[in-house]
Amino acid sequence: MQTQELDKVFHALSDPCRRAMVERLSRGPASVKEIAAPMRLALPSAVKHLKVLEEGGIVRSTKTGRVRTYGMRPHGLDPVADWVRQREAALNAAFDRLAEAMAAFPEECDDR
Numbered sequence: 001m002q003t004q005e006l007d008k009v010f011h012a013l014s015d016p017c018r019r020a021m022v023e024r025l026s027r028g029p030a031s032v033k034e035i036a037a038p039m040r041l042a043l044p045s046a047v048k049h050l051k052v053l054e055e056g057g058i059v060r061s062t063k064t065g066r067v068r069t070y071g072m073r074p075h076g077l078d079p080v081a082d083w084v085r086q087r088e089a090a091l092n093a094a095f096d097r098l099a100e101a102m103a104a105f106p107e108e109c110d111d112r
Contacts, residue, residue, distance in 0.1 A: 005057070009079050012056030017041070018049050022072070025059055029071035 013019055021035055036046035050070055053059045058076040061068050 006079050006083060008056045009058065009077075012053045012058055013080070015049065015052075018053055021046075021049060021053060021070075022058060025070055025072050029069050031067050031069050035070065 013022070017039065020039060024030060024035055024038075032043055032046055032050065035041075035050070036043055039046070041049075050059065050061070054061060054070075057073060057079070059070050060073045061070045063069075
C-alpha cells in the first residue's frame, strides 16, 4: 500500500466523530440521518465526516431517491491491519535479535 493511501485511512480515523461513525456502521448500513441523529450532528457536518471516511476507503455510499445510505467497505480497514502486522513483525524480529545476542553472552554468577 502506498503511503498516501495509508495516510488517508489514518486521517479518516483520526477524528473521534468519524471513529464513532465507523463503530455505528460496523453494525450495519445506515442513512445519513440515522448516523447523525444519535451524535447530535447537523446533517451537513455528518456528510462532511462521511465524505472523509469514503475518501479514505473505509465506507461506501449508495443513493436511492433522496436517501443516501452508508455502509462499511469490505476490507476497508485492511490497510490498517496490514500496517500494524508489519510493525509487529519488525518489533518481533528486533526482540528475536536481542534474545539471540543475549544468549551469546553467558550469565555471570556472583558467588560471594
